[in-house]
Amino acid sequence: MKTLALATTLLLGTAASVSAQDMSALYGPPSEVQDLYTIATAPSADRIQSDIQTLVDFGTRHTLSETESDTRGIGAARRWIFAEFEKISKDCGGCLEVIYVSDTIEGERRIPNPTEVVSVLAIQRGTIDPNRYVMMSGDIDSRVTDPLDGTSDSPGANDNASGMAGVIEAARVLSKRKYAGSIIYAGLSGEEQGLFGGKIVADYALENDWQIKGVLNNDMISNITGIDGVTNNSTVRVFSEGTRANETPAEARTRRFTGGEVDSPSRNLARYVKSQGDQYMTNLDIMMVYRLDRFGRGGHHRPFNVVGIPGIRIMETHEYYDRQHQDLRTEDGIVYGDTMEGVDATYAAKLTALNAITLAGMAGAPPFPANVEATGAVQPSAKLTWETPENADNLAGYRVHWRVTTAPEWTHSRFVGKANEWTFENLVIDNYFFGVSAVAKDGSETPVVFPGAAGRF
Template sequence: MRSLLAIGTTLALCVPALSHASPPAEVDMLYEVAVAPSPERIRSDIQTLVDFGTRHTLSETESDTRGIGAARRWISAEFEKISAECGGCLEVIYVSDTISGESRIPEPTEVVSVLAIQRGTTDPNRYVMMSGDIDSRVTDPLNGTSDSPGANDNASGMAGAIEAARVLSKHKFAGSIIYAGLSGEEQGLFGGKIVADYALAQGWEIKGVLNNDMISNISGIDGVTDNTTARVFSEGTRFVETAAEARSRRFTGGEVDSPSRNLARYVKAQADQYMTNLNVMMVYRLDRFGRGGHHRPFNQVGIPGVRIMETHEHYDRQHQDLRTEDGVIYGDTMDGVDAVYAAKLTALNAITLAGMAGAPPFPASVEIEGAVQPSAKMTWETPGNAGNLAGYRVHWRLTTEPEWTRSRFIGKVNEWSFDNLVIDNYFFGVSAVAKDGSETPVVFPGAAGRF
């Protein structure tokens, strides 16, 4: 009898007080996007970037054939070419600042990044960004003259961003997409910092940064060859969390539910739904152990960001002078590039960008209550520019589960009671769903999860 009562309670969970709400269908267009990136185009773009000889931040800027200046002008020209094919749908800009007095940039150096912006149709100030790095390096971080092909690190991520622009510029979205080539990564993540500060100054609402750093190598120094797994790194708690917010989180939870962590869960969910033969490994770290990447400057100013990359790195092909020692070949050359794998990870980015850009505005001011009560109650607000909103989906999971496991579409309401679910035992969240089925990442209640 107790078992039957428990089943009945579960079935009664979240029965809506309003009329039945049916969720929109899955987004068929994303199945097409998932197979659209071209390995051949990506390989060609990686080769072009490699052929600039070196793209070191301190390298030549006046030549048309060598150095980072030539590389960034070529990237800008490629974005302009894509824009011409879509009727001027991309706004291509340079964002730069002069850095000096740093250990890896001792003399005044202009650090220049290239952005291509695809404006949204109804909510243009809401952005999602895909970034790759323009620059490369060899063993000495101050060596801006020696050949530094940087094929995998990180011509692959840059080529992926260009290819994503080619694919997604054929479609229109409610929100905006930024395709970014960031400079100065190897010298201290300066390009990302400059662009993050620029975005804040412009008042851009960037809801997610997908930093792609090394997406074409499938054979690791550990002897493993794997072309079916990608890693996604994300911070657990927000870097900008205040002392008061940390105290609140200590009693209400959210240590693994920062917006960056829920962005990582979203990347994985998109892959599970729209892709085949690709497994996403969520890594509960900001980045690799003791190392950094270009999503970090965005995290540091409160912009959610994750790192997408290969699973098995080959350190002989990273930050190495081109040489052979004791029969071991060192250097980041085209030999280590698997263009099919790079296309697969580019597709992962593309379906994530399209899903987020196509979604309605994120639920705002999400809060939850329910201490010493038999049910949890969550509330949220609907921002402006929500003309494509079909409704909301509530989510819940056990506190030990790494991903959102249960959900229900509830329509256009701004509160929900999880009847007979004790708040102590579960985590809760809410996402916004568009009329075409596009959906936001899950927003966790309170400051800990706020996008």
């Protein structure tokens, strides 16, 4: 009856008297966020190139390298990153809180002696829901062939000055704006020595009750020519785990009977990255890889996954292994080493833009639907229920999603307003997967939340 009354009001020419909430209920929120198109073209290849060069010019950024010098070693590099974040904060009126997060590691295979592993974080606080975070990370450190060699030149141009430069550039772009939720721009240390920086920051986040809904780990985002001979500047890989790393035996047993093997929060975060890129960017194909990381290898999103924080890896599609973890040398006509020659800053800017629109979309969205559950066994229709958390002032309503179980992405959706349940008439729960996302009044939207513990963010 309310919808009929609204339609009658509009037909009578008195639309001005209809509240914005009623209009949203009638028409739904915008299907796209116009500012994300602007953000998608905002990262500067020139600034990223300059930042990569600056990081390379520190000579080595090995975790075990010099920390007292102002011009060489990881100490100089992290202080420069800290200063860059502070400069960005000054330009936005102090909108960033810049901090060091560290711990001392020793007795490890790649850190045998006591070493302070120091990461740099810049936090852009949300205006409505400040304890909800999304993080973009890059790695500060570099290495050569010997993982314990902290003195030889180790430029680490692509691995991973490119990711770190992307984080700094994303901060420049997004700090000019305000969002409901918070954004963390992170430079993590100790990656090459065993992912220690990520572990330290993940533990710090848990200790401080930060509700991190996604970590976008950027590791090697500037190389376009692979060892396989392929040159490609229009494709990016997004790696994500399919099943939550920290599910309990009871949760695993439930998942066996209800599904969710490919619907962890990390996997739905990856789907979100792809949907954002497909909507707001051109000439970039997002390749979702259904794997935690490359075959038998690891990255700095993994420590977050271990403790239940959703995280993915964003990186180039074709790697050039002669430029990874190599002493600088030429042998048999082959040039080894991770130098500026392997950097394509235009490509790095494109991947930075993909991160930026993802950060903006998630930070601009309302709180994620809570306690999503699905029911409908031996019933003709499936039913979803969920709860609305606090700090949802920008909520326009919810969108329900469904797909056949073999579809890699969400294929169908419907905006259902400020409901907390929805029945999918004549959709048998056995044959489909279901989920729900929260939509802001400006159209910003969360990733899809899959029902139960398997998909809970």
